[in-house]
Amino acid sequence: MTTQNMATDHKSIIQRALTALVATGDVDALAPLLRxxxxxxxxxxxSSTKAEWLDAVRAALVHLGGMQVEIQHLxxxxxxxxxxxxxxxPGAGPGIAVVDIWRIDDGLIAEAWEIIEPVAQAAAHLTWWEPADQ
Known part of the structure; x- marks a missing residue:
């Protein structure tokens, strides 16, 4: 397999995982894609284990049902x-920008890192190093 084919295959694993979750809301559909x-x-x-993370995603979906996901870069x-x-x-609710980093091993998701920033707070985060007003 070429490097290009491997990258395409790895991206398709992530796309399947996201589709399984967002389109169906079925957290259990993610489990077979995770080591x-x-x-x-x-x-x-x-950090959390597979079971802990799936439980957290399941709990979050109670509040995030119908969430719209627009992939900017993959x-x-x-x-x-x-x-x-x-x-x-749904309905112009609060927006977030998310960067997920996934590591694939033997065709399964082995690790994930996630950074979430509320879009409404992005400007304030541009100067995170400045002391807060007192």
Whole structure:
């Protein structure tokens, strides 16, 4: 398999996972696409196992049903896929920008990293290093 074919295959795995989740709301459809030793990493240095992450996604969908996902970029190199998306709740609900990084191993998702930023707060985050007004 060429590097280009591998990247295309890895992107298709992520697209299938996202479609299974967003289109159907069926969290259990994600499980076969994840390795048993899957780890989800958060920016605060916490991580969750496959079962913990699936439970968290299941709980979030109670509040996020009908969420619209617009993929801005989907890039693959080696065993990693990066997806930049904008997501919003139905009816002009709050929007977020999300960057997901996925690592693929033997055709399954082995690890995921996720950064989420509320779009309405993006301007304030441009100067994160400045001290807050007191």
């Amino acid at each position: 048993e030793d899957f780890v989800h990493h958060r920016p605060d240095s916490t 890039l693959a190199e080696g065993d990693h896929v990066v997806m930049h998306s904008r997501r919003r709740l």
